[in-house]
Each structure stands twice: as C-alpha cells, then as structure tokens.
Amino acid sequence: MKNEYAVQLSNISKIYQDGDQENLVLKDISINVKPGEFIAIVGPSGSGKSTFLSIPGALLSPTEGTVIIGDTKLNKNERKKLTKIRREKIGFIFQSHHLLPYLTAEEQLQLIIDLNKKNGKPAMNAKEMLEDLGLTACAKKYPAKMSGGEKQRVAIARAFMNNPDVILADEPTASLDGIRGRQVVEMIKKEVIKHKKAAIMVTHDERVLDLVDAVYRLDNGELKRTVK
Numbered sequence: 001m002k003n004e005y006a007v008q009l010s011n012i013s014k015i016y017q018d019g020d021q022e023n024l025v026l027k028d029i030s031i032n033v034k035p036g037e038f039i040a041i042v043g044p045s046g047s048g049k050s051t052f053l054s055i056p057g058a059l060l061s062p063t064e065g066t067v068i069i070g071d072t073k074l075n076k077n078e079r080k081k082l083t084k085i086r087r088e089k090i091g092f093i094f095q096s097h098h099l100l101p102y103l104t105a106e107e108q109l110q111l112i113i114d115l116n117k118k119n120g121k122p123a124m125n126a127k128e129m130l131e132d133l134g135l136t137a138c139a140k141k142y143p144a145k146m147s148g149g150e151k152q153r154v155a156i157a158r159a160f161m162n163n164p165d166v167i168l169a170d171e172p173t174a175s176l177d178g179i180r181g182r183q184v185v186e187m188i189k190k191e192v193i194k195h196k197k198a199a200i201m202v203t204h205d206e207r208v209l210d211l212v213d214a215v216y217r218l219d220n221g222e223l224k225r226t227v228k
C-alpha cells in the first residue's frame with residue numbers, strides 16, 4: 001500500500017559532538033507531511049532549522065528516530081540508497097543558492113537531466129522550466145551575471161528539474177526584497193498545488209507565512225505548531 005505521507009519523521013533527535021561537549025540540537029521531533037501540503041519552519045538563528053531540513057533531505061542522519069520518504073525508510077548505512085533518494089525524490093533549495101559558477105542557467109538544469117537519464121524518469125525540459133519561471137533571459141547567463149533574485153530562482157528551477165516528490169527549501173527568500181521573496185515562495189506553492197508535492201520551507205520571513213498551510217516553530221530543540 002502506498003504511504004499516505006510523503007515525509008514521515010518520527011522521534012528525531014540530533015546531537016552534534018563538539019570535542020567532549022554534546023550539543024543536543026533537535027529533541028524528539030515528529031512531523032508528517034502529505035503530498036500537496038506546504039509547511040514552514042520558523043525559529044531563531046542557530047535553533048537547528050538547517051540541521052532539521054537536512055534530515056528529510058537525506059544529507060544528514062539523525063542520532064535517534066526514523067525518517068521515511070515516500071515508502072522508503074532511510075538508513076544511514078545504506079549510502080547508495082540515500083544518494084538515490086536524494087537524486088530521485090528530493091528537490092533541495094539551499095540557504096545560499098549553490099549554483100555552479102562555470103555553468104549557464106540552462107546548463108545547470110541540463111546537468112540534472114543528464115544525471116537522471118539512467119533512472120528512466122521522463123526528463124523535464126530545461127528551456128521550458130526556465131520559461132515557466134520567467135527566466136528565459138537568464139538561460140545563457142552565468143551566475144556571476146545574474147541578480148540575487150535570478151540566482152535564487154534558477155536554484156529553484158534546478159530543484160524542480162528531477163520532478164521531486166519532496167521540496168525542501170532553506171531560507172529561499174533570505175537574499176531577496178519583499179516582492180521577489182514572495183514571488184519565490186509563490187513559485188514553490190504553485191508547484192506544490194499543481195503537482196501534489198510536499199514542501200518544507202525554513203524561513204525568517206514572516207511576510208510569506210500566509211502562503212503556507214501550517215507554521216511550526218523550532219525553539220530549544222523542540223518543534224511546535226503555531227497558530228498562523
């Protein structure tokens with residue numbers, strides 16, 4: 001039977017070992033996200049938001065707890081499986097855009113197609129994706145020649161290229177003004193609704209919280225749902 005949830009995190013704790021100091025960053029966090037659901041995580045700097053997002057992103061393993069993406073339970077010892085999940089199921093938008101400096105916008109997207117050719121997923125079209133996101137003028141540009149907002153939107157286009165079930169965005173509006181920040185979150189929302197994706201966004205930006213279905217606050221390692 002297919003899992004009702006796209007992301008299932010149960011009793012997640014994360015401890016960073018810092019010399020002989022233990023830093024308990026996440027304490028017994030459980031949360032489920034369904035396809036078509038867009039949630040936001042807010043919290044002060046250093047509260048563990050990026051750490052939290054890296055766990056469903058299959059970039060970091062929790063110290064305790066279970067992570068299920070679609071029907072697959074992640075296991076930190078199965079590195080190949082983690083890579084496959086990352087490549088096929090997850091679209092990660094990083095806190096800074098992480099574009100490759102020596103590729104144009106179109107080439108950044110084409111790279112994802114090339115990496116995914118083997119797994120038989122129907123390839124998205126890089127040109128169409130850029131067009132969809134209003135980035136045609138950037139197709140042949142290198143990141144150094146793009147504005148902050150353009151770079152962030154290309155990073156989002158890239159995260160959508162593998163047609164992921166789960167979109168994870170770490171402060172996608174951080175480098176943008178209010179209007180452009182909102183456009184970026186609206187792009188994610190559109191994708192969530194149109195293609196029934198599950199999305200988790202970490203943000204400091206209170207002005208975009210009306211666009212999500214639920215807001216959670218991370219404080220002192222604990223995650224609590226807040227009233228919007």
Ligand SMILES: Nc1ncnc2c1ncn2[C@@H]1O[C@H](COP(=O)(O)OP(=O)(O)OP(=O)(O)O)[C@@H](O)[C@H]1O
Pocket residue numbers: 016017018023025043044045046047048049050051052
């Ligand atoms: N790789 C690591 N090793 C050890 N400690 C880490 C590591 N990454 C983060 N930390 C610590 O864990 C805590 C949470 O960091 P994290 O980056 O998850 O916070 P954040 O909420 O994303 O902050 P910001 O809003 O500034 O991006 C911080 O105290 C940080 O110093």
Ligand SMILES: [Mg+2]
Pocket residue numbers: 049050051095170
């Ligand atoms: Mg962070």
